[in-house]
Amino acid sequence: MSRLILLNKPYGVLCQFTDPDGRPTLADCVDVPGVYAAGRLDTDSEGLLLLTDDGALQHRIADPRHKLPKTYLVQVEGEPDEGALARLRAGLDLGDFRSQPCAARAVAAPDWLWPRDPPVRFRKSVPTAWLEIVLREGKNRQVRRMTAKVGFPTLRLIRVAIGPWRLDDLQPGQWRQAQAALPGVARAQPRAREASARQPGGRAGKMRAVHKKTPGSPR
Numbered sequence: 510m511s512r513l514i515l516l517n518k519p520y521g522v523l524c525q526f527t528d529p530d531g532r533p534t535l536a537d538c539v540d541v542p543g544v545y546a547a548g549r550l551d552t553d554s555e556g557l558l559l560l561t562d563d564g565a566l567q568h569r570i571a572d573p574r575h576k577l578p579k580t581y582l583v584q585v586e587g588e589p590d591e592g593a594l595a596r597l598r599a600g601l602d603l604g605d606f607r608s609q610p611c612a613a614r615a616v617a618a619p620d621w622l623w624p625r626d627p628p629v630r631f632r633k634s635v636p637t638a639w640l641e642i643v644l645r646e647g648k649n650r651q652v653r654r655m656t657a658k659v660g661f662p663t664l665r666l667i668r669v670a671i672g673p674w675r676l677d678d679l680q681p682g683q684w685r686q687a688q689a690a691l692p693g694v695a696r697a698q699p700r701a702r703e704a705s706a707r708q709p710g711g712r713a714g715k716m717r718a719v720h721k722k723t724p725g726s727p728r
Contacts, residue, residue: 511561511562511563511566511689512541512543512544512561512562512563512686513559513560513561513563513566513686513687513688513689514539514541514544514559514560514561514684514685514686514687515557515558515559515674515676515679515684515685515686515687516535516538516539516557516558516559516560516679516683516684517555517556517557517558517676517679517680517681517682517683517684518535518538518550518554518555518556518557518558518681519533519538519555519626519681519682520553520554520555520625520626520627520681521533521552521553521626522534522535522537522538522552523535523552524546524549524550524551524552524558525546526545535558535560537682538682538684539560539684541560543562544560544561544562545560545561545562545567546558546559546560547559547560547561547566547567547570547571548570548571548647548671549647550668551650551666553666554666554667554668555625555665555666555667555668555681556581556582556666556667556668556669556676557668557669557670557671557674557675557676557679558668559671559674560684561689563689566689570671570672573645573646573647576645576646577645577671577672578643578644578645578670578671578672579643579644579645579647579668579670579671579672580641580642580643580668580669580670580671581641581642581643581644581652581666581667581668581669582616582619582622582639582640582641582666582667582669583639583640583641583642583652583656583663583665583666583667584618584629584637584638584639584663584664584665584666585637585638585639585640585656585661585662585663585664586632586635586637586661586662586663586664587635587636587637587638587660587661587662588636588637588638588661589615589638589640589656589659589660589661593659593660593661594613594614594615594640596658596659597611597613597640597642597655597656597659598610598611598612598613601655601658601659603648603651603654603655603658606648608644608646608648608651608655609644609645609646611642611643611644611645612641612642612643613640613641613642613643614640614641615638615639615640616639616640616641617639618639619639621678622667623680623681625665629664629665630664631664637664638661640656642655652666653666674687
């Protein structure tokens, strides 16, 4: 029976289950055998990561040809005007590729957001702003490169949705099991009496944040 897990990946956690240098990995959050990340999320990014034991589902989620929308909340240095937002929407020449047209808009600072550990370093003389950016592609460090290209470096990046799956109220290190809901992908059947949310240790019950380890230098 296919399994799909929604994880809120904390800042500083590698998007893999092992690391020879002892840095925090997905194994610190999810104690479920046989699941693998469907797509990636940078070490210094936070938020929604999908994991599954179904190879076909993993491929469909991660393959950019299926163009699943990925929604990000982005805190940037400075206050982008409509001209900068229009450039983001239109697509940008980033040197090795041109980003596809996307959705980008200014939003209010989220009042539900957890504090980051370690905190973001701000410059007192420079204001910050929040954007919502929705991409249907996923090049390496693309959001950061896009905002820097229009003159507003990214300070914090949180992915809040992938296709029909949303982060909702998951806290860093918490995960829950979900059903596959993509067209053409078989839906996983719910397990009898299975809890909708589990602790990182794999036991049913009240969720808690993952135990923090001292991360190495963020990439």
